[in-house]
Amino acid sequence: MKQHFSRLPLLLAACTALLAGCASEPTNLRQVDAFNKAPAPLAVSAQSAQDALRAASVCCDSLQSLPFTQIAPDFSGNVIIDRSAPAFNFDSGKSFFRAFALPQNSRSFEIRLYSQAGDTVLAPNAMLLNGNLQITRLLGKDDFQFVPAQGLKGDSLDARLRVDRLYLDNAGNEAYLVLYTSDAQMAGKTIIEHPAKSYAKARGTEPPNIADLEAKHVPEGIIKMVVIEDKVAGQIANTYVPPRSIGQEMGNTVPSLPPPPVQPETKAFYRQAIDAALANRDLEKALRLADEAARVGDDSAKPYLLEKVQIK
Amino acid sequence: MNTKKPAFLLKPSAALAALLVAAPAMAVDFHGYMRSGIGATGGGGDQACFQAKGAGAKYRLGNECETYAEVGLGQELWKEGDQSFYVDSMIAYKSNQANDWEATDSKNGNSDNPYENGTSSIRQFNVQGKNVLSMLPGATLWAGKRYYKRHDVHINDYYYWDVSGPGAGIEDIDLGFAKAHVAWMRNTDGNWTYNGAGTGTNVANDTFDFRLTDINVNTDGKLEVGYDYGKANLTDEQEKDPGYTDNKGHLVTLEHTQGNWFGGFNKLALQYGTDGIIGSTGRNNTGNSDGKMIRLVNQGVIGLTDDIEMMYVQIYEDKDLDNNDGQEWLSLGVRPVYKWDNVMSTAFEFGYDQVDPQADGKETIDLKKFTIAQQWSAGRSFWARPQIRVFATYAMWDGDEYNAASESIETGEDDGLTFGVQAEAWW
Numbered sequence: 001m002k003q004h005f006s007r008l009p010l011l012l013a014a015c016t017a018l019l020a021g022c023a024s025e026p027t028n029l030r031q032v033d034a035f036n037k038a039p040a041p042l043a044v045s046a047q048s049a050q051d052a053l054r055a056a057s058v059c060c061d062s063l064q065s066l067p068f069t070q071i072a073p074d075f076s077g078n079v080i081i082d083r084s085a086p087a088f089n090f091d092s093g094k095s096f097f098r099a100f101a102l103p104q105n106s107r108s109f110e111i112r113l114y115s116q117a118g119d120t121v122l123a124p125n126a127m128l129l130n131g132n133l134q135i136t137r138l139l140g141k142d143d144f145q146f147v148p149a150q151g152l153k154g155d156s157l158d159a160r161l162r163v164d165r166l167y168l169d170n171a172g173n174e175a176y177l178v179l180y181t182s183d184a185q186m187a188g189k190t191i192i193e194h195p196a197k198s199y200a201k202a203r204g205t206e207p208p209n210i211a212d213l214e215a216k217h218v219p220e221g222i223i224k225m226v227v228i229e230d231k232v233a234g235q236i237a238n239t240y241v242p243p244r245s246i247g248q249e250m251g252n253t254v255p256s257l258p259p260p261p262v263q264p265e266t267k268a269f270y271r272q273a274i275d276a277a278l279a280n281r282d283l284e285k286a287l288r289l290a291d292e293a294a295r296v297g298d299d300s301a302k303p304y305l306l307e308k309v310q311i312k
Numbered sequence: 313m314n315t316k317k318p319a320f321l322l323k324p325s326a327a328l329a330a331l332l333v334a335a336p337a338m339a340v341d342f343h344g345y346m347r348s349g350i351g352a353t354g355g356g357g358d359q360a361c362f363q364a365k366g367a368g369a370k371y372r373l374g375n376e377c378e379t380y381a382e383v384g385l386g387q388e389l390w391k392e393g394d395q396s397f398y399v400d401s402m403i404a405y406k407s408n409q410a411n412d413w414e415a416t417d418s419k420n421g422n423s424d425n426p427y428e429n430g431t432s433s434i435r436q437f438n439v440q441g442k443n444v445l446s447m448l449p450g451a452t453l454w455a456g457k458r459y460y461k462r463h464d465v466h467i468n469d470y471y472y473w474d475v476s477g478p479g480a481g482i483e484d485i486d487l488g489f490a491k492a493h494v495a496w497m498r499n500t501d502g503n504w505t506y507n508g509a510g511t512g513t514n515v516a517n518d519t520f521d522f523r524l525t526d527i528n529v530n531t532d533g534k535l536e537v538g539y540d541y542g543k544a545n546l547t548d549e550q551e552k553d554p555g556y557t558d559n560k561g562h563l564v565t566l567e568h569t570q571g572n573w574f575g576g577f578n579k580l581a582l583q584y585g586t587d588g589i590i591g592s593t594g595r596n597n598t599g600n601s602d603g604k605m606i607r608l609v610n611q612g613v614i615g616l617t618d619d620i621e622m623m624y625v626q627i628y629e630d631k632d633l634d635n636n637d638g639q640e641w642l643s644l645g646v647r648p649v650y651k652w653d654n655v656m657s658t659a660f661e662f663g664y665d666q667v668d669p670q671a672d673g674k675e676t677i678d679l680k681k682f683t684i685a686q687q688w689s690a691g692r693s694f695w696a697r698p699q700i701r702v703f704a705t706y707a708m709w710d711g712d713e714y715n716a717a718s719e720s721i722e723t724g725e726d727d728g729l730t731f732g733v734q735a736e737a738w739w
Binding site (some may be wrong): 037196 | 343344353382384436460462463466525534536569571578582654693694696697698739
């Protein structure tokens, strides 16, 4: 009775490429989990998965260099995190991972994650980052809850997270998602209700008094991911987030473009003008000129002025 | 890498989180069951279904001729700390699957009119109050119509311990070594037609049900002990009926469940019943003859290999009645399922029923049923549903004694072949 809970890898077949994206399910149907086919859990042995993780070479030295894959706002597919996936030394431990660039110009959306559980399960962590690759959210043990199989849905550790796109130009908008696991998650296990008990509950009969099954937490697994964008008419009508400040809090800084290099002629012009103002003993004008020079990108005008003033 | 957020930012989100936690409790639980399909009999006609005369059940794979569905909606309506109230409901529907239009308001579910053979039934409406009795922490007080701790055998749809009906009780009383459950259940006999004063009135029967469950007896093994006392609850008029005999009954059930059993589990139940309770599976009936009954039901689902799961059942029931109308019933069945992959499997079912009437001179009858089915289901497990199956069924019996077929097969025939496609789901 090895594999009780596996589900048909229908989507898997349709989306063999990790990110093929299956947008064939109508949105209103796929919002009911029980009507949505879940993929079969990966058949992996805990030992071989742990060995593979130990042996895996680390892909990148910082979050900034993770290989992000763009996904569409109607994405629905299976994320396979196995030994063919890149590995990274997260602060929470080394892990295989998949990294995604989230839709930027869509309406707000919900991401549903279902990590399929059989004899083993990858207990997921999810990391969200803003456009500057600063971490906004870290989801783990408390956020991924076991939800038993129902209808076509398999046994899985599930989480739903909402990503806001009310203001598309908000620099704090979350732009990246990383799915991985952690040492803490791998130390745990998931209890799965015995299918004979699920049957009994559905039929209103007395469940057999037997032990439930255990899924070991392992470094490899398959996570069904569905992105559900807000409906056309929904977003503005449903939500208003009152703006509170221009946003330096929580590390949200407007990404500043480096100013184009200042032409030597411009530099010379400002120094000349500053000299002229000083010659007229108009210190205020000289300061204004130095500020103006700084605004066009010439940071050297101010020290130049101060130097002149000190000499006097 | 954990971002440390300023405390003031957590306050509003904590309030929001509390709202979100409450949300799942407000979701409606949609439970149910259905089976439906289409079939035919070799030689022509609608699908026949085969059951040995007098047997308590029939093996069901490729041998169900009706559409049956249960639709259940439940919701936790209130929760505060450990205390909660849950409302459950279920309506059942049945029809002969003969037509598109099968009215559910027909007076008789098996009406000859093929457009009016449907019927519906109010099967469950109850409220369960968890932890509301302060002196019994962990216990649930409940009342209403309910499927009450029914024990069944899946492959022949046989309920050997079922006192379901209108009732009230307290369940999950923690005794330390076991959990105790007490209930008062009702069932009613049809018109009492004895030629006395009580003619034409219904007889209300009570069953008082006591159970001890979760008794540890061996590794992965649990014991359940049950006692049912059934008795008619007579009106003054019925009491005065000179022909009425107050038909009480006792039923004792012992059941052992063994987990970790060849990759599955085994359930062995032993029952001893007397008088009024014999005719049913825990409910009292006033029309019964006195007597005694012993019943043994052994069943299980095991994993023979990674790819083969099998359910099996053995039933022996001896009803020894004072009026000589009793019988011995022996039933053996197996359903091995070979899984080709995560979706497709092949199931084989063999069922044997033998009924030996108590009266001298009456012939013993038997029925053998074979079914092969190709199945497609949502997952590999024996229990995986929804499932669609294409089946062929062959049954044989002694046509000189009786006709085991429900229809399409002439009296006197000794065997029958049917085939069809059926869907089954529970959720």
